[in-house]
Amino acid sequence: MSQSVVVIYSGGMDSFTLLHRARRDGYRVHAISFDYGQRHVRELTAARAVCEREGIPHRTVDLAGLGGLLSGSALTDDTPVPEGHYEEDTMKATVVPNRNMILLSLATGYAVTVGADRVWFGAHGGDHAIYPDCRPEFVEKMDAACRVANYEPVQVEAPYLALDKTEILSEGLAMGLDYSQTWTCYNGREAACGRCGSCVERLEAFAHHGVSDPLPYETRHVPEA
């Protein structure tokens, strides 16, 4: 019998690749997405469409009730989204307090419910310097906690922890994935803005591989390295 994994799936590039990696590796996959009032709700629409097409059981958890608990972040507030590269100062403005622990604790509860013995999430190398809850130390300690929190031990793994976005894309392209099925832009408009940190990083990763990003963009602004 194949093992089961719950994949935290935002609808963005990294977790889209992770979802397909789990299937490639033979896991029975359960996808879980979180709606915490983020502006890029188009990610969630993309996530739903992919799971429906692929026949992957998918739950979207509405965290809107958390309201002000998760305030203080540009992802959910009315403050402008920083443009350009992800850099320490501007990116701190997009931090939701304790976000990954909250999402992992819910995904672990879901894993217990569906009988999965592990949870995967898409933290990756590019995040380390910025988000404390994307660092190896955090993943290790959450793994330790999730193994003892329930009668059924759950492992927490971040398979892309040592990779950067370019390397993740490399893995996805090798699997033949269609990245038009993903959404990354922090602004939720018709086309991706091409200017926010998230767009810039994505465009750079595609440029590195000499591949054209299949998403529509308002502008494709890749700053000089």
Next chain:
Amino acid sequence: MSQSVVVIYSGGMDSFTLLHRARRDGYRVHAISFDYGQRHVRELTAARAVCEREGIPHRTVDLAGLGGLLSGSALTDDTPVPEGHYEEDTMKATVVPNRNMILLSLATGYAVTVGADRVWFGAHGGDHAIYPDCRPEFVEKMDAACRVANYEPVQVEAPYLALDKTEILSEGLAMGLDYSQTWTCYNGREAACGRCGSCVERLEAFAHHGVSDPLPYETRHVPEA
């Protein structure tokens, strides 16, 4: 300047005592309660009334959106609440998957938001044998994770971990607390049922101290020891 603590406050006896212990110890206290569709919503009403009277900042977080994620438990489902002593078999039916990790992760996010450096919750000795997420091992591992999950380290403490309910009540009676301001019964009727595991344990603790529980009960059924 005094330190701040976020206390997870259900409105029940243990967290009511913990809340007052925090004030006694000189902390600035923020209380947080969770509405996850539990039947004993009267606990939450009691929590709100206490915080209002005492001038303690208090947030109730609506987790109803989690819906089926937390299903499989007698606390939120329509299956009957087990009666009598808390015993291994019947109590497993009242387990919400990964509940304490979920609540602690949210309380830790709240601590970061309000600038508190620790989270207290009321896990106690009587719970150890039953709930994995009330054991010392779990508290230690959550503490380790919460210290590294954000730019601001948060400590997780369960001050009553080594005490049983009788000892907690002893501390509260010594502080002169009025337990008519708490609610414990798993059935949300006008008077406490006096028969569910929660009522029985509470009545036993009062009986041990030779004190009459000031709550109204339908019946005061304390089984022979």
